[in-house]
Amino acid sequence: MARRISSVGVVGLGTMGAGIVEVFARGGLEVVGVETTEELADRGREILQASTGRAVRRGKLSEEEQQALLDRVTVSTELADLAGADLVVEAVPEVVSVKQDVFLRLDDVVAEDAVLATNTSSLSVTEIAAGTRRPERVVGMHFFNPAPVLRLVEVITTPRTDPEASEGVRELAERLGKKPVVVGDRAGFVANYLLFGYLNSALAMVEQGHVSREDLDVAMRVGAGLPMGPLTLMDLIGLDVCHHIGEVIYGHSRSPLHRPSTMLGRMVTSGRLGRKSGQGFYTYASAGSGEVVPDELTPADHGDVEVPEAVGVVGSSPLAEDLAGRLDEAGFRVTHVPDAGGDLGPLASVGLVIEAQEEEPDPESEPAGRDVDDLFAELGEVTAPGTLLTTVNTYSGVALAAISGRAGETTVLRVHAPTPHAQVIEIGRNHATAGPTVRTLREVVRRLEAVPVVARDRTGLVVDALLVSYLNDAVRMLDEGYATVDQVDTAIRHGLGYPMGPFAMIDHIGADEVLVIAEELYSGSAGYQPHLAPSPLLVEHVLLDQPFTEGAAAGRG
Ligand SMILES: NC(=O)c1ccc[n+]([C@@H]2O[C@H](COP(=O)([O-])OP(=O)(O)OC[C@H]3O[C@@H](n4cnc5c(N)ncnc54)[C@H](O)[C@@H]3O)[C@@H](O)[C@H]2O)c1
Structure with a gap:
């Protein structure tokens, strides 16, 4: 069993060090904080005082508790004052030689079985440990900023770390109400x-x-x-x-x-x-x-934007129905043409057409009368000049712009599922897209109570491209055996404050959906971006229809 850590020291009382002192003192531990000068030591104490003062004002800490917490903290300029510490965490600047120097000096001060921990974000813990006389007692203890708020603590082991040392630090982090994740030494950790x-x-x-x-x-x-x-x-x-x-x-x-x-x-x-x-x-x-x-890049206000009163929706997909309803509620006059093979005449007088058919129609059903190319060719003829033509599907907007003969007015709309914040609708433009087209579509999106995002019409636009690349990267980390599903999800939720970890997110979206987008992104990158290649483990999960998280597995059962 690991030795229970009860007295701790922190070296360096800057942004992180002062926060780490607070975490320990809040957890009831006696802490000694060491800085280079009296002035900096006092500044460290002031940071602690200000931070706990805010907690008192927010009603999260009583004044008595704050005083008791501050009484548990001693600041000093002497490393020798750390002689009694079971654990010392260094939070000095991110320079290997500076950190090694602190640990070398601590070697002579602390007990033989005391643990030396580094809060480094990016240096090799193994290298820092190698510069000490006790590499087996050195671990990474990586807090996130602000340390008193974010619960993740990455406990980093090196090939030399004594498991008793890392276990002691893990147990301490848990005792402090943190979420420790113990992983090996690798650039960036999890x-x-x-x-x-x-x-x-x-x-x-x-x-x-x-x-x-x-x-x-x-x-x-x-x-x-x-x-x-x-x-x-x-x-x-x-x-x-x-x-x-x-x-x-x-x-x-x-x-x-x-x-x-x-x-x-x-x-x-x-x-x-x-x-x-x-x-x-x-x-x-x-x-x-x-x-x-505001600065020179702040978007200019173009004044009044022309917004059509009449809008056409083509298709009978759930999204088509939803958009037609929302447009109607927003005060637009909506012409809904459920069957793309039907008469397009009623669209002659609308100022905007949204194509929202099922992208992959049910093979059992009757084939549609027009495919999307024919539809856009005909829309180009039927609708009045200046009418905006859009698709919510993943077709190439540029190809449809060429087919419709409306280069300046044909774009892509990507409608995302709402999040607790709101909903984003991306507008995919090409280099011929006219400025007024974009401004009108932004305004239409706003009237639907969604948030517009304009990007070039490339696979995955912004949200899917960034999200799926990150999700795929997380699966690759799992596949490489660096961290488990639980460790990765814990690290992302409690270190970065994301609402869910990547694996919970993949299960939420559906691994098959993620794979489809990953494949599109990869083929769209023409091999220049090998990291976009779908992880083989993602493919496995899709083929075997296995969720990544236990929660999702239980939900199915
Ligand atoms: N800032 C962040 O968001 C963040 C997050 C996680 C980890 N980290 C890591 O934490 C460490 C500290 O970062 P920071 O942002 O708190 O830096 P900082 O510059 O705010 O604080 C560093 C402090 O260390 C003191 N110091 C320097 N040499 C010292 C010595 N020999 N003895 C005692 N004190 C000494 C400095 O006077 C300074 O107050 C770095 O390794 C950094 O990578 C930072």
């Missing part, structure tokens, strides 16, 4: 590895002009239900930190998924570091502020 793959794909989208920064962020926050959009998150983490972690992960994986973005590198070199410098992807009111202020 949560950051998956997060940075996704962030890098998102970066590539803005870099290539696929989508605007605002639309990208809203797509993932509202469309995928994430706590914030990828660019807002990177600005918060710090672009220098993102760049560094990205490079470390790329050094490990060598996957094009993690290839460092040149745009990000340039932003860092030019001093755009995110919120902390006042400028990143967005511009902030001042350095350190979270208040976004």
